[in-house]
Amino acid sequence: MTELPEPEAGRGQVVVRIRAVCVHPADVAATTGEIPLGPDVPPFSPGWDIAGEVASVGPDTADLGVGDRVVGMIPWYTTRGVPGGYAEFVAADVDWLVRLPDGLEFVSAATVPLNAQTAHQGLSLVSRAMLPAGSSILVTGASGGVGGFATQLAAQGGYRVLAQASHGDEQWVHSLGAHEVVSRSADLARIGPVAAVFDAVPLGEAAAAAVEDRGILVATRPTPPIVPARGIRQELQLIRLDRKLLADLVEQVAAGRLRTRVAATMPLTEAADAHRRVLAGGLRGKLVLTVG
Structure with missing residues (x-):
């Protein structure tokens, strides 16, 4: 842990007093060198999803005021950790933040931005395929953050959802709206065939084995190209x-129409231990670092 000067809000920015920041596999990937960071970093700060209160407001910033509760996503894919969310205070562009509804606490809110947006945007790719009503979709990694949101959103969208769950998570995944829960160890070639796979793990070729001819496979991280013979569209x-x-x-989570879960909270000072727990696997829900 390092003491740095408190940031100041620039034009169109606010300083957020961080109360909770979610620990993502992407954070771990950055600190272990799996995400290319460019020649000027490290040092950098991990952390995409933040929740807290506005501590100060910069010039020409009208949307938010001091004391407002906010949740947001630092676009780490552009900031590369300058800034990142593992901090007591962050100078954030207003466009990164939304107001936190009453009744939704900081810790749960911090699990939403990256996971829920990824799920929604991935399912939008599926919807563009104009599948018939009630088509089957397989969600891999449905026990996780992105997969859990994808399962809920797909069920709400009228798909018949087959969801792959880790051992012991079957009941949770069923509660998210899955019509059928598939074991993590199942041979996906024997599942379906389904019109689409939302590959949140991702598994790549193994997930493609469940897709019908001319179906669609959406992955959340780059995977090798699949054999094109069956006309599967890979996104x-x-x-x-x-x-x-x-x-x-965020409003849907606050209203109870979407669910999220937290495995544990840890103080920001124990961020390194939190990363070790993510690497070890077996978490049921997200780890969230709390500040103050």
Whole structure:
């Protein structure tokens, strides 16, 4: 842990007093060198999803005021950790933030932005395929953050959802709206065939085995190209910040129409241990670092 000067809000920015920041596999990937960071970093700060209160407001900033509760996503794919969310205070562009509804506490809110937006945007790729009503979709990694939101959103969208769950998570995944829960160890070639797979793990070729001819496979990280013989459309969904969408998803969580879960909270000072727990696997829900 390092003491740095408190940031100041620039034009169109606010300083957020962080109360909770979600620990994502992407944070771990950055600190272990799996995400290319460019020649000027490190040092950098991990952390995409933040929740807290506005501590100060910069010039020409009208949308938010001091004391407002906010949740948001630092677009880490552009900031590369300058700034990042693992801090007591962050100078954030207003466009990164939305108001936090009453009744939704900081810790749960911090699990929403990256995971829910990725799920929604990936399913938008599926919807463009104009599948018939009631088509089957397989969600891999449905026990996780992105997969859990994808399961809920797909069920709400009228798909018949087959969801792959880790051992012991079957009941949770069923509660998210899955019509059928598939074991993590199942041979996906024997599942379906389904019109689409939302590959949140991702599994790549193993997930493609469940897709019907001329179906669609959406992955959340780059995977090797699949054999094109069956005409399967392969899509990659990388997160992009959409403030309007984020506000809607946060409202749905606050209203109970979407569910999220937290495995544990840990103080910011124990961030390194939190990363070790993510690497070890087996978490049921997200780890969230709390500040103050």
